[in-house]
Amino acid sequence: MPTFSTPLSRRLGLRYPLVAAPMFIISNKEMIVACAEAGILGSMPSLNARSAEALEADLQWIRSKTDKPFAINVTIGLTQSDRLRRDVELCLQYEVPVMITSYGNPTPIVQAAHAHGVTVFHDVINLRHGQKAKSAGVDAVIGVSQGAGGHAGTLNPYVLIPYLRRELGIPIIGAGCISGGEQVAAALALGAELAYMGTRFIASTECGAQDAYKQMVVDSTHDDIVYTDQVSGTHANFLKATVPDAHQPDLTPEGAKRWLDIWSAGQGVSTITDIKPIGQIVEDIVREYHDAVKRLTG
Numbered sequence: 222m223p224t225f226s227t228p229l230s231r232r233l234g235l236r237y238p239l240v241a242a243p244m245f246i247i248s249n250k251e252m253i254v255a256c257a258e259a260g261i262l263g264s265m266p267s268l269n270a271r272s273a274e275a276l277e278a279d280l281q282w283i284r285s286k287t288d289k290p291f292a293i294n295v296t297i298g299l300t301q302s303d304r305l306r307r308d309v310e311l312c313l314q315y316e317v318p319v320m321i322t323s324y325g326n327p328t329p330i331v332q333a334a335h336a337h338g339v340t341v342f343h344d345v346i347n348l349r350h351g352q353k354a355k356s357a358g359v360d361a362v363i364g365v366s367q368g369a370g371g372h373a374g375t376l377n378p379y380v381l382i383p384y385l386r387r388e389l390g391i392p393i394i395g396a397g398c399i400s401g402g403e404q405v406a407a408a409l410a411l412g413a414e415l416a417y418m419g420t421r422f423i424a425s426t427e428c429g430a431q432d433a434y435k436q437m438v439v440d441s442t443h444d445d446i447v448y449t450d451q452v453s454g455t456h457a458n459f460l461k462a463t464v465p466d467a468h469q470p471d472l473t474p475e476g477a478k479r480w481l482d483i484w485s486a487g488q489g490v491s492t493i494t495d496i497k498p499i500g501q502i503v504e505d506i507v508r509e510y511h512d513a514v515k516r517l518t519g
């Protein structure tokens with residue numbers, strides 16, 4: 222399958238300008254290695270390892286399986302400070318090529334990362350957060366648009382991606398509802414340098430989500446998604462069938478349990494029709510991308 226690329230994907234050494242985005246609880250080291258083999262950037266939140274020691278073991282395992290780039294996500298405001306410090310140290314020690322920061326000010330992490338030659342992406346939902354991330358020195362900003370899985374924004378990607386690109390003048394990564402090659406082509410046409418995809422990879426063989434969760438992603442459409450701040454205090458998209466009634470006291474159990482029992486996914490579920498290995502998902506996306514470009518260029 223012919224490769225396609227952008228300045229950022231070439232800089233990172235990816236075969237395709239695609240990222241399997243980090244997903245709390247369900248992304249794992251197996252996904253990272255499968256993504257590396259498929260030529261895209263895999264990732265997982267550091268907190269998906271139960272402890273810093275477990276993260277170190279995961280990093281050693283990943284390093285033993287691949288020398289291709291991958292990313293670790295550190296959720297700044299959601300991670301206890303000792304653990305955050307240790308996770309960042311481990312990423313630097315194991316020369317993790319890309320760190321993805323979210324939910325907080327990335328400035329100290331960017332400084333440490335750049336001193337070790339590590340690239341940093343930070344996710345934002347609007348220009349104000351994008352300007353802060355740019356001031357922090359990040360290498361690229363992930364513009365998370367409406368309908369995305371996890372904590373999603375409210376802006377349409379037709380606005381968000383070109384607007385952030387024009388105003389910030391640094392590479393933009395497009396996120397939200399990108400589940401196939403047509404949407405990848407659209408995101409790149411809008412000026413994104415990488416397409417950042419979470420929900421599509423829930424329905425992958427390697428993903429750590431329960432089978433019923435994967436199947437619900439396949440069976441659902443955007444009508445089955447609810448955008449609410451009732452689960453975690455910040456607006457995010459969830460599979461409606463797993464969200465208890467807002468007036469029940471058990472809607473806000475502590476920490477991880479919320480994301481364990483209440484399943485997040487974005488509106489991109491509408492175009493996901495099967496569960497398959499990451500290698501095949503990437504092949505399909507690449508074929509769909511080339512078909513879309515061919516249609517455009519006649």
Ligand SMILES: Cc1cc2nc3c(=O)[nH]c(=O)nc-3n(C[C@H](O)[C@H](O)[C@H](O)COP(=O)(O)O)c2cc1C
Pocket residue numbers: 242243244245246247266294296322323344365368369370371372396397398399400417418419420421484485486487488489
């Ligand atoms: C189940 C789930 C968990 C997520 N957890 C995280 C997380 O821990 N850290 C983070 O930065 N983003 C998280 N996200 C957001 C994704 O990294 C990404 O921005 C999003 O999935 C892109 O939109 P899409 O799902 O429509 O492709 C999560 C998304 C999902 C679906």
